Amino acid sequence: xxxxxxxxxxxxxxxxxxxxxxxxxxxxxxxxxxxxxxxxxxxxxxxxxxxxxxxxxxxxxxxxxxxxxxxxxxxxxxxxxxxxxxxxxxxxxxxxxxxxxxxxxxxxxxxxxxxxxxxxxxxxxxxxxxxxxxxxxxxxxxxxxxxxxxxxxxxxxxxxxxxxxxxxxxxxxxxxxxxxxxxxxxxxxxxxxxxxxxxxxxxxxxxxxxxxxxxxxxxxxxxxxxxxxxxxxxxxxxxxxxxxxxxxxxxxxxxxxxxxxxxxxxxxxxxxxxxxxxxxxxxxxxxxxxxxxxxxxxxxxxxxxxxxxxxxxxxxxxxxxxxxxxxxxxxxxxxxxxxxxxxxxxxxxxxxxxxxxxxxxxxxxxxxxxxxxxxxxxxxxxxxxxxxxxxxxxxxxxxxxxxxxxxxxxxxxxxxxxxxxxxxxxxxxxxxxxxxxxxxxxxxxxxxxxxxxxxxxxxxxxxxxxxxxxxxxxxxxxxxxxxxxxxxxxxxxxxxxxxxxxxxxxxxxxxxxxxxxxxxxxxxxxxxxxxxxxxxxxxxxxxxxxxxxxxxxxxxxxxxxxxxxxxxxxxxxxxxxxxxxxxxxxxxx
Numbered sequence: 001x002x003x004x005x006x007x008x009x010x011x012x013x014x015x016x017x018x019x020x021x022x023x024x025x026x027x028x029x030x031x032x033x034x035x036x037x038x039x040x041x042x043x044x045x046x047x048x049x050x051x052x053x054x055x056x057x058x059x060x061x062x063x064x065x066x067x068x069x070x071x072x073x074x075x076x077x078x079x080x081x082x083x084x085x086x087x088x089x090x091x092x093x094x095x096x097x098x099x100x101x102x103x104x105x106x107x108x109x110x111x112x113x114x115x116x117x118x119x120x121x122x123x124x125x126x127x128x129x130x131x132x133x134x135x136x137x138x139x140x141x142x143x144x145x146x147x148x149x150x151x152x153x154x155x156x157x158x159x160x161x162x163x164x165x166x167x168x169x170x171x172x173x174x175x176x177x178x179x180x181x182x183x184x185x186x187x188x189x190x191x192x193x194x195x196x197x198x199x200x201x202x203x204x205x206x207x208x209x210x211x212x213x214x215x216x217x218x219x220x221x222x223x224x225x226x227x228x229x230x231x232x233x234x235x236x237x238x239x240x241x242x243x244x245x246x247x248x249x250x251x252x253x254x255x256x257x258x259x260x261x262x263x264x265x266x267x268x269x270x271x272x273x274x275x276x277x278x279x280x281x282x283x284x285x286x287x288x289x290x291x292x293x294x295x296x297x298x299x300x301x302x303x304x305x306x307x308x309x310x311x312x313x314x315x316x317x318x319x320x321x322x323x324x325x326x327x328x329x330x331x332x333x334x335x336x337x338x339x340x341x342x343x344x345x346x347x348x349x350x351x352x353x354x355x356x357x358x359x360x361x362x363x364x365x366x367x368x369x370x371x372x373x374x375x376x377x378x379x380x381x382x383x384x385x386x387x388x389x390x391x392x393x394x395x396x397x398x399x400x401x402x403x404x405x406x407x408x409x410x411x412x413x414x415x416x417x418x419x420x421x422x423x424x425x426x427x428x429x430x431x432x433x434x435x436x437x438x439x440x441x442x443x444x445x446x447x448x449x450x451x452x453x454x455x456x457x458x459x460x461x462x463x464x465x466x467x468x469x470x471x472x473x474x475x476x477x478x479x480x481x482x483x484x485x486x487x488x489x490x491x492x493x494x495x496x497x498x499x500x501x502x503x504x505x506x507x508x509x510x511x512x513x514x515x516x517x518x519x520x521x522x523x524x525x526x527x528x529x530x531x532x533x534x535x536x537x538x539x540x541x542x543x544x545x546x547x548x549x550x551x552x553x554x555x556x557x558x559x560x561x562x563x564x565x566x567x568x569x570x571x572x573x574x575x576x577x578x579x580x581x582x583x584x585x586x587x588x589x
């Protein structure tokens with residue numbers, strides 16, 4: 001089931017839309033405040049400079065008889081102060097009367113403010129910011145130039161000062177023409193009955209380098225702080241969202257992990273994981289039940305699959321017959337696959353397998369029964385057709401044996417013919433017995449006596465080869481309900497095969513124990529003889545399959561059929577050179 005996310009994906013966008021305008025407004029507000037502060041600071045500097053200049057001019061004109069040359073000198077000296085770019089006095093029409101740059105005197109001011117931007121009020125200070133080739137921008141402060149005050153001055157004093165001023169003024173220009181000093185009207189018009197003096201304006205240009213540097217520094221600092229707090233706010237919000245997402249993901253991951261663990265542990269198939277060093281890292285419960293709970297290292301067959309996966313770089317599917325314990329084998333359908341991580345690198349291996357031991361045995365039994373049934377039907381017809389000619393051959397062989405009784409070679413040949421016919425007849429008798437329905441008569445049989453009696457039947461052959469016998473009956477049962485004669489026939493056939501496989505001085509062991517089922521026993525007939533080739537084991541109960549030159553190949557087929565008719569099953573475990581063990585599970589109720 002898909003878990004619903006606790007955090008809407010639109011929430012981070014909403015946070016950005018809220019925080020961004022706030023931080024933008026705060027940054028612009030700080031910049032505007034700083035701009036106002038710088039403007040006010042420059043305006044105060046310019047105002048103080050102009051008022052100081054006016055006061056100095058006023059004092060010079062009425063105490064030291066200054067005229068235009070002295071005012072020009074004062075303009076030049078004033079402009080030498082730090083942060084002062086220029087100082088100039090301009091007429092209303094824009095003609096420069098005095099300038100800190102002597103070359104500008106007499107020129108027209110190109111960017112003279114418009115009449116409506118000029119104020120005749122001597123107390124009003126105006127300012128503007130104008131471009132400059134050298135400074136970039138100049139903060140220009142200007143006002144009407146008022147070097148005298150008419151109010152409160154004694155007329156006689158004013159007249160005396162004017163006379164001293166007149167004596168100090170030049171009378172003619174260099175060309176001999178009469179010239180007036182532009183500052184004379186301020187002295188000539190001190191009387192109240194005279195018109196106002198000429199209207200002049202003073203301009204002071206202040207450098208904005210320091211303010212510009214401070215503004216840039218402040219702008220960087222403001223932007224940095226704004227960006228810092230903006231990032232901090234976003235980071236905090238993202239961290240909160242990430243924490244919530246982490247908690248949700250962790251809870252979801254815990255649920256998924258718990259579910260997957262339950263699925264893996266309770267799946268009917270075995271699951272084993274291994275790392276690159278071929279160490280087992282995990283096993284589910286089904287794998288422990290199949291391979292054993294104490295498995296720490298892989299079986300050699302599993303290591304072979306790993307090498308095959310490394311060479312093919314893909315998953316491998318195979319049937320494996322593993323010996324998980326002495327005398328216990330399991331048949332598995334195994335699918336092995338490499339576990340890949342980043343950049344397709346193999347980090348481990350996973351084995352998924354099913355226990356097909358019972359299915360394999362059932363398939364073998366079904367296949368064996370099918371073959372035995374087909375052979376039985378064929379044998380019934382063939383035996384009948386062969387026996388009649390054999391009777392005629394045996395009769396003629398006996399006749400020729402008696403007729404040529406005096407001829408030793410002919411008589412010997414006739415006897416051989418009779419023996420071979422009898423041997424063929426015995427084989428046909430076994431074949432007919434195998435083909436016809438097998439009747440069993442169950443009754444209570446003493447288990448110990450049955451085993452002892454079957455061993456007595458083969459006692460002569462055991463003594464002849466010096467074979468030792470070992471009998472172990474570990475069961476609480478004394479009597480079992482079965483067909484004693486048929487079981488003697490089964491055990492005798494198994495003993496004969498064991499004697500044929502044993503060398504002189506070998507061991508034949510017979511053991512009996514109770515099975516897990518309450519109504520059955522397990523009988524084992526084991527020898528330490530030559531053993532059976534593993535490739536031959538699947539056909540061991542087929543008719544006419546034998547490993548002995550003199551065998552008919554019907555003994556184990558008959559044994560299999562008897563055990564089957566008694567309601568039990570028989571299987572064989574053997575390895576070449578390590579002996580053979582026949583295991584009979586027999587119901588006894």
